Amino acid sequence: MMTELRLAIWDVDGTLVDSRESIHNVMVEAFRQSGLTPPEYDATRRIVGLSLHEACGQLAPGASEDDIERLVTDYRSTWVRARARPDFSQPLYDGALETLESLRNEGWLIAMATGKTRRGIQSLFELHKLEHFFDTIWCADDGPGKPHPHMVEQAMDALGVEPGASLMIGDAIHDIAMGRAAGVRTLGVSWGFGAAHELEEAGAHEVHHAFDTLRGSVLNFNPVSKDTRG
Incomplete structure (x- = not known):
């Protein structure tokens, strides 16, 4: 030792x-719930590790502050549902x-x-x-x-x-x-x-x-x- x-x-x-798959899928669903165009995987992978607000801001550069706040909320709630699914992996x-x-x-x-x-x-x-x-x-x-x-x-x-x-x-x-x-x-x-x-x-x-x-x-x-x- x-x-x-x-x-x-x-x-x-x-x-x-x-x-990789779960984070991208949750991000796509959060964008859809927020009425925004979902990102491609290549965009999602580049923001993983950043704070959620910064990540969402980079993925939706034209969104307002209110849009970003809603997207962050949708992302978090989508994660809760995703983790509760029996097939979550x-x-x-x-x-x-x-x-x-x-x-x-x-x-x-x-x-x-x-x-x-x-x-x-x-x-x-x-x-x-x-x-x-x-x-x-x-x-x-x-x-x-x-x-x-x-x-x-x-x-x-x-x-x-x-x-x-x-x-x-x-x-x-x-x-x-x-x-x-x-x-x-x-x-x-x-x-x-x-x-x-x-x-x-x-x-x-x-x-x-x-x-x-x-x-x-x-x-x-x-x-x-x-x-x-x-």
């Missing part, structure tokens, strides 16, 4: 959980559980930094028994959302870990921007909402295409005495 503190900070949607990616178990066994601290709400996180834990893996959880209800570094900074502060001993792992450019702004090493994954070339262009220090290589990289990570900001 290692004695030096190391922290792996995880995004959820598109990184640990395959929520957001499967874990193959290798996600094994990776979390490996990190825990090796003495890593584990945090969550997600655009989900607390209610969304609770729904995730009802689907997948993951709560015990996380030493601290930060989400959309806790302050500035991605790409602001707030969630990563709060996770490090809560656990007493320096930026040079922390990793941010996510599938979206917003995750990479958040991690880099907080001065931590960023690991992008290509199986979620972001394309590999987008993650590279956003400045990801690494981009992985399978959990096997991601797990190996994380477990072999050596903390540095200074952060990787910039």
Whole structure:
């Protein structure tokens, strides 16, 4: 077991959980309820991780503030109905559980930094028994959302870990921007909402295409005495 503190900070949607279909379907239904033209998937995938108001504003740039508020309300209510359906599914990616178990066994601290709400996180834990893996959880209800570094900074502060001993792992450019702004090493994954070339262009220090290589990289990570900001 290692004695030096190391922290792996995880995004959820598109990184640990395959929520691509469910998020897009809920967004489309919310737009229809609000009387707005639904977005294409390529537009939806680019806003995942942002705060809901910012995401809806980007997807409906010509909408009024009242329209955006209604869209946000419709999106939230549509999620409640979607989660209640017996066929609702957001499967874990193959290798996600094994990776979390490996990190825990090796003495890593584990945090969550997600655009989900607390209610969304609770729904995730009802689907997948993951709560015990996380030493601290930060989400959309806790302050500035991605790409602001707030969630990563709060996770490090809560656990007493320096930026040079922390990793941010996510599938979206917003995750990479958040991690880099907080001065931590960023690991992008290509199986979620972001394309590999987008993650590279956003400045990801690494981009992985399978959990096997991601797990190996994380477990072999050596903390540095200074952060990787910039």
